[in-house]
Each structure stands twice: as C-alpha cells, then as structure tokens.
Amino acid sequence: MLKQFFIFCSGADTRILDSCSPGEQTKYAGIGATVFFTAVLAFIASSYALYTVFDNYFTAVIFGFIWGLLIFNLDRFIVSTIKKKNNFRSELLQATPRIILAVIIAIVIAKPLELKIFEKEINQVLLEQKNDMTLANQEQIATRFSPKITALNTEIASLKEEVTAKEAEVNALYNTYIAEAEGTAGTQRLGKGPVYAEKRQKHDAELLALKELKETNAGKIETAQATIASINQEYQGKVSESQPVIDGFDGLMARINALGKLPLLPSLFIMFLFLAIETSPIIAKLLSPKGAYDLKLEEEENALQTWVSQQMQQRELILKTDAGVNNKVYADIAEEQELYDYKRKRARELMQLQADAFYMKQKQILG
Structure with a gap:
C-alpha cells in the first residue's frame, strides 16, 4: 500500500x-x-x-x-x-x-x-535592534521637547541668579551699616549716628525688596518646573505610544534581515x-x-506518434484524391452543350434585367 x-x-x-x-x-x-x-x-x-x-x-x-x-x-x-x-x-x-x-x-x-x-540567535539580533531603535526613538522624540525644557531651565537659572545677586547686594548693605556702627568704615565714628540710620534704612528697604523678589521668582520657578514636569509626562506618553511598534518588530522580513546578519x-x-x-x-x-519502464513508455509514445502520422497521411491522401475527382467531374460537365445553352439563356435574362433597371433609374433622374 x-x-x-x-x-x-x-x-x-x-x-x-x-x-x-x-x-x-x-x-x-x-x-x-x-x-x-x-x-x-x-x-x-x-x-x-x-x-x-x-x-x-x-x-x-x-x-x-x-x-x-x-x-x-x-x-x-x-x-x-x-x-x-x-x-x-x-x-x-x-x-x-x-x-x-x-x-x-x-x-x-x-x-x-x-x-x-x-530562532534564538535571531531573537538576540532582534533584541539588539529593538534596543537601538528604542534609544533612537527616544532621541528623536526628545528633539521635539528638548528646546522647551532647555529654555525653561535657562529661565529658572536666571531667576535664581537674580535672587542670588540681590542677596549679595543686601549682604553688602548690611556689612556697610554694621561697619558704620562699629566705626571701621564710612565716617569711622563709633555709634549709630545719622549716617548709620541712613544706611540701615537703605538696607532694610533692599531686604524687603529681596523678600518680594524671592516670593515672585519662587512662583515663576514653580510654574516653570510644573511646565517641565508636564512636558516630561507628554514625552513619556509619546515614547509609550511608539514603543509597541518597536516591540512588534519581529515579523517575517525583520527575521530574514536578522538572519542575514x-x-x-x-x-x-x-x-x-x-x-x-x-x-x-x-x-x-x-x-x-534507461529501464524497462522507460522503454515501454517510449514504445507506447512511438506507437501513438506512428498512428497519428498514419491518420494524417491518410487524410491528406483522401483530400488529394477527392480534389482530383472533383476537378475531373467539373471538366467533363464543362464540355456538355446542354449546360452551355442553359447558362447562356440565364445570362441573357440577367443582362436584360440589368438594362431595364438602368433605364428606369435614368428615367427617374431626368424626371
């Protein structure tokens, strides 16, 4: 079986x-x-x-x-x-x-x-490719958000520097009026005189301005930091949305390319x-x-070809013979007087009808 x-x-x-x-x-x-x-x-x-x-x-x-x-x-x-x-x-x-x-x-x-x-080696190659694609994808997405974050960080740094500069200015005023009171600078008179009071008043005013500046800049910094956090969250969302595409990078063409590596x-x-x-x-x-099967198969095919050739040859002979008989028959008929007279009579009638038809048509045209 x-x-x-x-x-x-x-x-x-x-x-x-x-x-x-x-x-x-x-x-x-x-x-x-x-x-x-x-x-x-x-x-x-x-x-x-x-x-x-x-x-x-x-x-x-x-x-x-x-x-x-x-x-x-x-x-x-x-x-x-x-x-x-x-x-x-x-x-x-x-x-x-x-x-x-x-x-x-x-x-x-x-x-x-x-x-x-x-499969295991291909999976390792695909894993490396996915890691590279993940890093490249994160860098590509980051280029859309990095300028905003950089600008906000620059703004925060500027606000902090402004507060630091103001603190330095206030500290300098503090040292000035203390030195005036100790008599080590300014009028070099020990005690809290009019000059001391003037310098102390200026320091206090700048200290109040520093306090207001800290509060204002702290609010601005908090707003900037919140914006940065929102941008980072949006960035992570974009990365999470595109990551499934990278994780699904293991189709047939990807595996064939990995196999090539x-x-x-x-x-x-x-x-x-x-x-x-x-x-x-x-x-x-x-x-x-060449075995017995090939010989027998060839014999059958040759027998069929021979039979087909014989049939074609017989049909050609039949056609040729029939054509010769028909030619002889029509040649014998062409010599009969009766057939000649009959066709002559029909030809005369046909020519008469053509002449009558031509006459009637010309008469209609001439009116």
Missing part, C-alpha cells in the same frame, strides 16, 4: 510500471518518497513562516497545507515530465529548466526552516541540504540507466 502511494507520488504510469520488474518499481517508489517528504518539509516550513506573519496556528496550518500541496504537485510534474533518452546531454538540457525551478523551490523551503533553527556558512549548509533533497529525484532520473 505504501509502495503504491510512493509510486503515485513519482508520477509514473502505474499501468506500465505494474508490468515491470520489482526493482524498477522500487526505483520509482524511492523517487516518489523523495517527492512526498519534500512536500512535507515545505508544509512545515511554510506553516512556521506564515505563523510569524499571522500569529495564528489555524491560518498558518491551512495555508501551509495548501503550499505543501503546491510543492508536491510541482515536484511530481517535474519528475514525471523528464523522459529518458540515449543522449545524456539532451537529457540534461531537457532537465535544466526543471533543475532551476527545483533550486528556487529549495530556497523557498529552506529559508523558513533556517529561521526556526536559528548571522554567519553565512551555517545557512549555506542548510540551503545546500534542501537543494540536494529537492533536486535528488531529478538527479536520480538523470543518472539512472
């Missing part, structure tokens, strides 16, 4: 193959098994590739099964259409387009399985393995000697 199924997979004519030796049947069963298992690998590979796209097991399995059937049909067609001849160069030329197609199929099958085999040699070995599997039925047919 299994042998018959694999023979069916090979695309061989079971009616002819049943009359061949068991060895010939085993050869085609082996070719059919290769075709079948190649289709199974195509189903597995495409299912995994489609799962990375749709993220749904049911959808991936359904479309993977359809893809596997397509590969099975193509391989079966390729193997079944290669005809064994006595000239290897002619056979190779005949199989070249099919080998090219087999190479394309092998590459298509191998790539998804490479993605699965090197890995060492090339392991991927080449896997591709060559599937290339050997995919082309093995074709290579087996090319290298195998």
Whole structure:
C-alpha cells in the first residue's frame, strides 16, 4: 500500500510500471518518497513562516497545507515530465529548466526552516535592534521637547541668579551699616549716628525688596518646573505610544534581515541540504540507466506518434484524391452543350434585367 502511494507520488504510469520488474518499481517508489517528504518539509516550513506573519496556528496550518500541496504537485510534474533518452546531454538540457525551478523551490523551503533553527540567535539580533531603535526613538522624540525644557531651565537659572545677586547686594548693605556702627568704615565714628540710620534704612528697604523678589521668582520657578514636569509626562506618553511598534518588530522580513546578519556558512549548509533533497529525484532520473519502464513508455509514445502520422497521411491522401475527382467531374460537365445553352439563356435574362433597371433609374433622374 505504501509502495503504491510512493509510486503515485513519482508520477509514473502505474499501468506500465505494474508490468515491470520489482526493482524498477522500487526505483520509482524511492523517487516518489523523495517527492512526498519534500512536500512535507515545505508544509512545515511554510506553516512556521506564515505563523510569524499571522500569529495564528489555524491560518498558518491551512495555508501551509495548501503550499505543501503546491510543492508536491510541482515536484511530481517535474519528475514525471523528464523522459529518458540515449543522449545524456539532451537529457540534461531537457532537465535544466526543471533543475532551476527545483533550486528556487529549495530556497523557498529552506529559508523558513533556517529561521526556526536559528530562532534564538535571531531573537538576540532582534533584541539588539529593538534596543537601538528604542534609544533612537527616544532621541528623536526628545528633539521635539528638548528646546522647551532647555529654555525653561535657562529661565529658572536666571531667576535664581537674580535672587542670588540681590542677596549679595543686601549682604553688602548690611556689612556697610554694621561697619558704620562699629566705626571701621564710612565716617569711622563709633555709634549709630545719622549716617548709620541712613544706611540701615537703605538696607532694610533692599531686604524687603529681596523678600518680594524671592516670593515672585519662587512662583515663576514653580510654574516653570510644573511646565517641565508636564512636558516630561507628554514625552513619556509619546515614547509609550511608539514603543509597541518597536516591540512588534519581529515579523517575517525583520527575521530574514536578522538572519542575514548571522554567519553565512551555517545557512549555506542548510540551503545546500534542501537543494540536494529537492533536486535528488531529478538527479536520480538523470543518472539512472534507461529501464524497462522507460522503454515501454517510449514504445507506447512511438506507437501513438506512428498512428497519428498514419491518420494524417491518410487524410491528406483522401483530400488529394477527392480534389482530383472533383476537378475531373467539373471538366467533363464543362464540355456538355446542354449546360452551355442553359447558362447562356440565364445570362441573357440577367443582362436584360440589368438594362431595364438602368433605364428606369435614368428615367427617374431626368424626371
């Protein structure tokens, strides 16, 4: 039962193959098994590739099964259409387009399985790419908010410097009136005289102005800091909104690009393995000697070609003979006087009718 199924997979004519030796049947069963298992690998590979796209097991399995059937049909067609001849160069030329197609199929099958085999390494590459993209995204978003934050920080620093300068001025006035009272500066008279009172009054006025300045600038600084906090919150919101896009950067194309960043040699070995599997039925047919099945198939095809050629030749002879008979018949009839008189009479009547019609038309025109 299994042998018959694999023979069916090979695309061989079971009616002819049943009359061949068991060895010939085993050869085609082996070719059919290769075709079948190649289709199974195509189903597995495409299912995994489609799962990375749709993220749904049911959808991936359904479309993977359809893809596997397509590969099975193509391989079966390729193997079944290669005809064994006595000239290897002619056979190779005949199989070249099919080998090219087999190479394309092998590459298509191998790539998804490479993605699965090197999944951990690909995930590591994707993680590094996601981290780089996250940093780049944060920097890109920050360029929209950094100028505002920088301006506000500059404003805060300016307000603080203004308070510091005012404090220094008030401290200087304090030292001035203290020195006047101690007699170490100014009038250099010990005691609190009129000059001391004047300097003390000026200091107190500036101290009050400093207090008002601190309160005013503190309010401005608090407002600026609140604005900075709001901007930072908006920045974090933008980063959070764009982060899911980066986290979802693990589709089929992203994985293929990540695979391209890995060492090339392991991927080449896997591709060559599937290339050997995919082309093995074709290579087996090319290298195998011409067997009983090929001879019987060629005999049937030649018999059919001979029969078709005979039928075409017979139809050509019938047509040629019938044309000769018709020519002879019409030549004999043309010599009969009765036929001549009859056609002469009809021709005269036709010319009379034409003359009458022309006369009536001219009469109508002339009125």
